Amino acid sequence: MKRYLFFLAFVLMPYLLPAQKSTIRVGAKHFNEGYILSEIISQLLEGSGYKVERKYNLGGTTVCFEALRSKAIDIYPEYTGTLAEEILKSERKLSFSELQIKLYDELAMEISPSYGFNNTYGLSMKKEFAEALKIKTISDLQSNPNLSVALSYEFLKRKDGWDNLSLAYALPQKPVGIEHGLAYQALEENKIDLTDVYSTDGEIKKYGLIVLRDDQEFFTTYEAVSLYRMTLDSSVKKIVIKLSDQINETEMQEMNAKVIYSKQSFSEVASDFLHSKGLIQNKKIETTVAAEIFSKTLTHLKITFLALALAILVALPLGILLYRYASLSKVVLYSVGLLQTIPSIALLALMIPLMGIGAVPAITALFLYALLPILRNTTTGLFAVDPLLKKVAGGIGLNPWQRLRYVELPLAMPSILAGIRTAAVITIGTATLAAFIGAGGLGEFIVTGLALNNTELILRGAIPAAILAIVVELLFEVIELKLIPQHLRK
Amino acid sequence: MSLILSFENIYHAFENQKIFDGLNLSIHEKTITAILGKSGSGKSTLLQMMNGLVHPDSGSVTIFGEAIDYKKIEHLRLKIGYAVQGVGLFPHLTVAKNILLPGTISKKSDELLQKRLSELLDMVNLPSTIKTKYPYELSGGEQQRVGICRAILLRPLLLLLDEAFSALDEETKDEIHSQFLAIQKAEPRTIILVTHNKQEAEKLADCIFQIENRKLIKLR
Numbered sequence: 001m002k003r004y005l006f007f008l009a010f011v012l013m014p015y016l017l018p019a020q021k022s023t024i025r026v027g028a029k030h031f032n033e034g035y036i037l038s039e040i041i042s043q044l045l046e047g048s049g050y051k052v053e054r055k056y057n058l059g060g061t062t063v064c065f066e067a068l069r070s071k072a073i074d075i076y077p078e079y080t081g082t083l084a085e086e087i088l089k090s091e092r093k094l095s096f097s098e099l100q101i102k103l104y105d106e107l108a109m110e111i112s113p114s115y116g117f118n119n120t121y122g123l124s125m126k127k128e129f130a131e132a133l134k135i136k137t138i139s140d141l142q143s144n145p146n147l148s149v150a151l152s153y154e155f156l157k158r159k160d161g162w163d164n165l166s167l168a169y170a171l172p173q174k175p176v177g178i179e180h181g182l183a184y185q186a187l188e189e190n191k192i193d194l195t196d197v198y199s200t201d202g203e204i205k206k207y208g209l210i211v212l213r214d215d216q217e218f219f220t221t222y223e224a225v226s227l228y229r230m231t232l233d234s235s236v237k238k239i240v241i242k243l244s245d246q247i248n249e250t251e252m253q254e255m256n257a258k259v260i261y262s263k264q265s266f267s268e269v270a271s272d273f274l275h276s277k278g279l280i281q282n283k284k285i286e287t288t289v290a291a292e293i294f295s296k297t298l299t300h301l302k303i304t305f306l307a308l309a310l311a312i313l314v315a316l317p318l319g320i321l322l323y324r325y326a327s328l329s330k331v332v333l334y335s336v337g338l339l340q341t342i343p344s345i346a347l348l349a350l351m352i353p354l355m356g357i358g359a360v361p362a363i364t365a366l367f368l369y370a371l372l373p374i375l376r377n378t379t380t381g382l383f384a385v386d387p388l389l390k391k392v393a394g395g396i397g398l399n400p401w402q403r404l405r406y407v408e409l410p411l412a413m414p415s416i417l418a419g420i421r422t423a424a425v426i427t428i429g430t431a432t433l434a435a436f437i438g439a440g441g442l443g444e445f446i447v448t449g450l451a452l453n454n455t456e457l458i459l460r461g462a463i464p465a466a467i468l469a470i471v472v473e474l475l476f477e478v479i480e481l482k483l484i485p486q487h488l489r490k
Numbered sequence: 491m492s493l494i495l496s497f498e499n500i501y502h503a504f505e506n507q508k509i510f511d512g513l514n515l516s517i518h519e520k521t522i523t524a525i526l527g528k529s530g531s532g533k534s535t536l537l538q539m540m541n542g543l544v545h546p547d548s549g550s551v552t553i554f555g556e557a558i559d560y561k562k563i564e565h566l567r568l569k570i571g572y573a574v575q576g577v578g579l580f581p582h583l584t585v586a587k588n589i590l591l592p593g594t595i596s597k598k599s600d601e602l603l604q605k606r607l608s609e610l611l612d613m614v615n616l617p618s619t620i621k622t623k624y625p626y627e628l629s630g631g632e633q634q635r636v637g638i639c640r641a642i643l644l645r646p647l648l649l650l651l652d653e654a655f656s657a658l659d660e661e662t663k664d665e666i667h668s669q670f671l672a673i674q675k676a677e678p679r680t681i682i683l684v685t686h687n688k689q690e691a692e693k694l695a696d697c698i699f700q701i702e703n704r705k706l707i708k709l710r
Contacts, residue, residue, distance in 0.1 A: 392578030395541055395650075396592050396640065397567035406591060410582045485582055487626050 023051035024236060027067055027076035027438070030059050030451055033119065033200060036255050037077035037224060039270035041240055047280030048239050055438045057447040058357065061086050065227075067438060069107070070356040074232055075240065079119060079222035083111070093220055103227075110230045110237070113244035114223035117200060117252045121155065121219050122211035124197040126187060130210050137215040138169050147193040150178035150186060155196040160220060162196075168218050184209075199249055202256030211249070224252075246277050260452065289460070293445075297464050300441035303359060303434055304427045304468075307366035311423055315371050316416070319378025320404065329379055336372045344369065344430045348437050362431070362439030369430055370423035377419025381412030414484055421476040428469045432461060442468075492519050493555070494648055494680045495540060500549035502535065509535060510546070511704040522674065522681045524691035526709070527701035533684040536701070537650050540682065541570045554647065568596050571641030575653035577633045579625040579640075586621040589640045596644065603643075610639040613676060614669055631662035635669070642677070651683040655690065667693060 024045050028038030035056060042052045055073045058064045061082055067073045084094040088102050096114070103109040123138060125147075130136070133144055141147065155161045156177055165171070173194075178186060183195040184203045197204060199211050224247070226240045247255075255273060258264045274280045322329035342350075347368065351361035385408050393407040409416075435443030445461030448454075480489060497515040502508075509532040517523055527533040538544040539551060542563040551558040553566065579588050586607060587594075593603045611618055614635040625633055634655065641649055655663050655670075671694065674681065685691055691698050698710040 388574065388578050389580060391543065392572070392574060393580075395538075395543060395567065395572035395574070395578075397564050397570075398591075398595060399564040402595050406583075406595070407580055411580075413582075485624060487624060488582055 023053045024075065025053045025055050025073045027058050027064050027073035028054070028056035029061070029064055029076070029078075030057055030447070032202070032256055032259055032452060033224075033252065034077065035266045035448065035451075036259060036269055037115070039266040040243065040273060041075060041077065041226060043267070043270050043274055044242065044279055045236065045239060047274065050236070050239075055358070055440075057435050057444055057451075058438050059436060063352065063357065063437075066352065067357045068109070068227065068229065071229070072357045072438065075226055075228040075236075077115075077224055078111070078227040079224055080111070080114070081120065081220040081222040083227070085220070096223070104230060108230050110228055110232070112226040112228075112237075112241050114225055115243050115247045116245040117247050117249045118221050118223050119198055119200045119249075119252070120214075120222045121160065122197050122199040122214065123194055124187075124204060124209045124211050125194045126190075127208050127210045129193065130212075135212065137213040138165075138171075138218070139215050140212070141171055141173065141194075142169065145172040147173055148191075149173045149175040149194045150183060150192040151175045151196050152180040152183065153177050154180070160218070165218055168216060200252040200256060202253055202258075202260045205250070205253040205257045206261055242279055246279070247273075263454070263456075293442075293460060293464055296440065296442050296444060296461070297468065299439075300428070300431055300443075300465070300468065303363055303366065303439055303441055304424070304431050307363045307431070308370055308420070308424055308427050310363070310367045311370035311374055311427075312420060314367075315374035315419075316378055319375050319416075320382065320409075322375070322379045323382040323408075326383075333372075333376060333379065336375055339368050340372045344433055345436065348433055352437060357438040359434075359439045362434035362437055366427050366430055366434065370427050373422040373426065374416070374419045377415045377422075378412065381415025381419075382408055384415065385411045411488075414480070414488060417476065417480055417483065421473070424472050424476070425469050428465060428472060432465050493517070494519050494553070495682075496552045497539070497546075498550045498552070500539070500546045500551070502532075502539075502544075502546045502549075504535070508704060510549075513549070513705050515699070515706055517680060517682060519680055520678045521696045522683070522694055523697045523699065524695035525682065525684045525699050525701065525706075526686065526688060526691055527684075529686060531701040532704075533686075533701060534652050537652050537682065537684050540648070540650055541567050541572055568592060568644055569647050571644075571646035571649035573637045573641040573649075573651050573654045575656050577625075577637040577654075577657075579633055579636060581625055583624075584621065585623050585625070585628070585636050588625065589636060589643055592640065592643050598644075606643060607639075610643065613673055614639060629662075630658055631666060634658060634662075634666055638670070638673075642673070642679070645677065645679070647680060649679055649681045651681065653685060654683065656685065656687065663690075670694065 026038050026042045026045070028034045038054070038056060042054055045052050055067070058067055058073070058076070061078070064076050064078070065087055068076060080096065080099055083103065084090045084099055088094070088106070094102065100111060103111060125135070135141065135144065151162055156175065162175055178192070178195065183192070184207050186192045187195060187209065188207050197209070197211065203209070204211060226243070228237070255269050258269045259266060318332070322332055344365070347365045348362065351365050355361035355364060389407060389411070390403065393403045398406060431441055432443035432446055434441055435447045442461040442465045446458050449457030449461065493516055495517040497513060500510045500513040502510040525533055525536060535544050539546055540553065542558055542560055545560065554569070558566070580591070583591065589607055589610065590603050593606070607621070608618060611620065616632065616635055620628070620632065625636070628636065637654065641651070655666055658666065667690070683694065695710070697708070699706045700709050
């Protein structure tokens with residue numbers, strides 16, 4: 001009996017871990033500036049005594065917005081132009097108040113006043129060079145037809161890109177295409193004179209560039225604002241509105257550069273900003289890297305164990321059932337096998353329209369993945385028990401249930417455990433992808449690291465995940481030691 | 491002597507091959523009966539009809555004075571000991587657990603079972619240190635004796651042995667045969683053994699039958 005309790009304790013472990021309290025859940029768009037702004041909101045709320053759950057790495061606009069609408073998050077930073085074009089599908093430019101009204105009437109959403117900067121497309125050149133030529137606005141370009149212009153391929157193609165811009169401003173230059181990542185280097189080395197940028201890019205600060213003023217207001221404005229449901233607690237709204245007009249373009253450029261080039265953490269940059277503006281007083285208790293890794297590892301374990309426990313609870317009885325009704329086994333094993341062929345990232349993505357974002361869809365997807373190895377090994381393990389022993393078990397008076405309990409299951413145990421072990425290792429690995437749909441865990445480091453091209457951050461998630469997989473392997477060695485007599489171990 | 495088991499007019503086919511064609515058999519209390527037959531003649535099938543592992547196509551099986559009830563077959567099987575060629579010891583259980591399994595499931599008290607276990611090991615000349623060993627650690631002869639201990643743990647009224655001694659070398663076989671007869675003297679019961687070995691049958695059995703032309707012929 002002791003060995004079953006041991007097994008049970010292992011299965012129930014995730015339930016025994018402490019549960020989280022109800023909190024404000026802050027989302028973030030999957031890029032540098034998105035993370036910084038979300039971290040500013042999070043720390044601002046924490047400074048006012050709220051508990052905050054960070055739901056970062058939510059991918060693009062659609063996922064964030066769906067998450068907000070489905071109440072998986074409570075607030076996230078968004079841009080006015082994006083809301084007008086991608087969410088409200090507006091054909092024309094909307095003023096700030098038009099946008100407010102439409103969001104309120106059509107979607108029951110509200111936005112805060114602008115944080116104070118506009119992250120739009122812009123044309124940029126080296127500061128000294130522009131000053132020497134007395135170029136301040138886009139209109140000033142008309143009198144400098146010989147500038148060498150290199151633009152990102154996207155900007156060359158967009159409706160609000162070069163073609164219409166050059167028409168609107170009657171610009172004479174003939175641009176060439178360049179990979180956006182290389183454009184700054186080319187400017188630095190004077191290979192080109194002008195390129196397109198996002199007006200808050202950290203590179204503007206780093207390379208000493210200026211953004212030319214859009215004096216004819218050609219570009220859509222992308223004011224950064226907080227987006228939330230109108231039902232959000234009014235005291236929370238009051239706090240986030242404190243950010244109005246606190247960040248200008250230069251300040252945002254600086255913050256972006258600090259993360260990308262000075263490798264400061266989001267948390268540090270956000271905290272420094274809020275202190276410099278006097279928006280929070282008490283020094284934030286810096287969560288150490290170790291504490292962060294520990295907490296993410298815990299989340300990771302929780303997701304993994306829940307998915308695995310569910311899979312065991314379903315696959316084990318189902319496997320026994322398939323053994324009893326052998327004619328069913330082919331159909332069921334084939335169907336479950338089909339699930340396994342769906343790429344994990346696709347399966348996770350499929351979960352979003354069905355179940356939204358967060359831990360539930362992630363656990364569901366991982367559960368589906370863990371089913372097959374357990375199910376197949378249970379069934380084959382039971383089928384493989386020596387027929388003579390099955391006959392003898394019946395012959396000495398064991399009923400079908402007793403045969404299962406005393407003879408068939410113990411003899412199939414090595415195979416069943418091997419199945420669970422495979423499932424566990426697969427689940428730990430796949431769970432790193434769960435960060436893409438906001439389930440948290442070690443994958444958050446990896447996803448953020450990928451977004452920022454930061455190897456150290458990627459390793460911060462990958463190494464603990466690998467260690468976890470090894471620990472689980474060892475744990476199963478111990479379980480096998482307890483459950484299977486030595487001479488029957490493989 | 492009262493009747494323990496009787497087969498009347500048994501017909502049975504397996505994969506369209508007729509095995510028994512109007513077979514009759516009566517077994518009396520506390521006798522040893524041997525059933526001889528070539529391989530494929532249906533000896534094992536006949537034995538498995540006695541504990542309900544095989545159902546005859548037609549004909550009646552009466553056991554302990556009642557028609558066999560397949561719905562309560564596990565209950566009946568606890569009163570019938572069963573040992574087979576290759577012994578059928580469970581590799582994941584120790585000797586003690588193997589022998590005591592029928593007792594464990596019929597919820598006999600542990601004290602009683604331990605006492606019976608010692609008694610049985612004594613009876614077949616096995617040391618008590620063998621209890622904690624696993625089947626793979628035993629010789630063929632030891633395994634055979636453990637198998638018989640398991641079969642008679644609950645003092646079954648009827649003991650069925652399917653080629654139970656055939657895998658042993660001659661010397662071990664002789665030893666086990668004499669122990670077998672000693673057990674029968676100590677705890678007389680009805681025993682039916684199936685064998686292909688005529689000498690074994692003559693040495694051990696009171697009655698001997700041979701399966702021929704899908705019927706039984708009495709030789710002794």
